Amino acid sequence: MSPTPGSGEHEKHNRVFWNADAHDYQAAHGARLDEAPLAWGAWFIPENKLHVLGDVAGLDVLEFGCGAAQWSRALAALGARPVGLDQSHVQLGYADSALPLVCASGEAVPLRDASFDIVFCDHGAMSFCEPEITVAEATRLLRPGGLLAFCLSSFVKWLTDDDNGSTRKLQRGWFRTHEITWPDGVAEFQLPYGDWISLLHRNRFEIENLIHLRAPKHAETTYTEFVDYRWSRRWPAEEIWTARKTR
Ligand SMILES: C[S@@+](CC[C@H](N)C(=O)[O-])C[C@H]1O[C@@H](n2cnc3c(N)ncnc32)[C@H](O)[C@@H]1O
Incomplete structure (x- = not known):
């Protein structure tokens, strides 16, 4: 693990937050994540239902x-052959030390160009970093034909969240609020759909899918502060983009 701390204000905010919060986060969610590791988002929807990553055998x-x-x-x-990257050394301290782990920001990844077949996250760097920078990093890191897949809070949740969580009213405008610093100090990013499409195209990606996640019937979450069940049955609280690097 070679620490390469990101120097942007939001990177510092998020590093301080996650280093301080990691013990509570793993106490609240770690057991469930250990038990259902191949599952997306707050409702732990299995990869074998969504087929986002597909067959990963032999892939970087x-x-x-x-x-x-x-x-x-x-x-x-x-x-x-996975590599886990996170800028919080405390979060990484909970990972299996047999895995290759890199302590660095998603905005400045100290890894070689074209060294991966898949770059993905489940509420990771694509949520907490500047998208203009992470999408370019993903292009650099992927081989031609490689897959970028990311799950993040949905745009409708972004528009309707107030400081206490999801509501049923618009709380902010569609335009110009692509970064929010929440009261707990976390800086998060989201873009309107057209802006994601244009950003991905500019970075040589062809979009394959945009999946809106719905809480399965009777599902339970450990992320109760993030969203409640009734809201997530009516609207997607999370979405997964998949895009293929063309060349
Ligand atoms: C909500 S957790 C999700 C992690 C994992 N997918 C899980 O379900 O537990 C978000 C993670 O993003 C990491 N993160 C935040 N900003 C980052 C950045 N600039 N670069 C890399 N990781 C970052 C945090 O340290 C934290 O571990």
């Missing part, structure tokens, strides 16, 4: 903002 995979890298551990068991 970067988990881009990995926390305790539960995904990476499970992907290694499926024959992938």
Whole structure:
């Protein structure tokens, strides 16, 4: 683990937050993530239902903002060669130390060009970094034909969240609020759909899918402060983009 701290204000905010919060975060969610590691988002929707990553055997995979890298551990068991990257050394301290782990920001990844077949995250660097920078990093890190997949808070949740969580009213405008610093200090990013499409195209990606996640019937979450069940049955609280690097 070679620490390469990001120097942007939001990177500093998020590093301070996650280093301080990691013990509570893993106490609240770690057991569930360990138990269901190949599952997306707050409702733990299994990868084998969504088929976002597909067959990973023999592939080089970067988990881009990995926390305790539960995904990476499970992907290694499926024959992938994962690398877990996170800028919080405390979060990484919970990861399996047999995995290759990199302590760095998603905005300045100290890894070689064209060294991955998949770059993905589940509420990781694509949520907590500047998208203009992370999408360019993903292009640099992927081989031609490689897959970028990221799950993040949905744009409708972004528009309707107030400081206490999801509401049923618009709380902010569609335009010009692509970064929010929440009261707990976390800086988060999201873009309107057209802006994601244009950013991905400019960075040589062809978009394959945009999946709106719905809480499965009777599902339970450990992320109760993030969203409640009734809201997530009516609207997607999370969405997953998949895009393929063309050349
Ligand atoms: C909500 S956790 C999700 C991690 C993991 N997918 C999970 O489900 O536990 C978000 C992670 O993003 C990491 N993160 C925040 N800013 C980052 C950055 N600039 N670069 C890399 N990772 C970052 C945090 O340290 C944290 O571990």
